Amino acid sequence: MNALKMANLALAFLLELCALAAFAWWGYHTGQGALAKIALAIGAPLVVAVIWGLFVAPRARFPVTPFWRTLLAMAVFGAAAIALYATGQTTLAWVLLIAAVVNRILLVVWKQQVLVTQT
Secondary structure, eight states: OHHHHHHHHHHHHHHHHHHHHHHHHHHHHHOSSHHHHHHHHHHHHHHHHHHIIIIISTTOSSOOOHHHHHHHHHHHHHHHHHHHHHTTOHHHHHHHHHHHHHHHHHHHHTTSSOSSOOO
């Protein structure tokens, strides 16, 4: 079981990278003109990475409760899935969203992250 828990943590990290890639893909395909494509492809994932680092990451600058951290993470994954869907990558959008939901559920069930703080 320990190997599965480690694999789930690795999956969590890979999903975070996939979300950033989804925002870059969206930015490149949404921009009009070369400069806009480059700016959005770099800027969109950068904004998301900053938000993630400030509130969601394990060593977040402004840590929030586990419930809000999970909610923010799912909002990021949901937005990444929408970004993929908007660029015509329907299958990838669904795969990312389903994998993120299953991963977050396992994080909670295996107590790799709890949804409520214990007082």
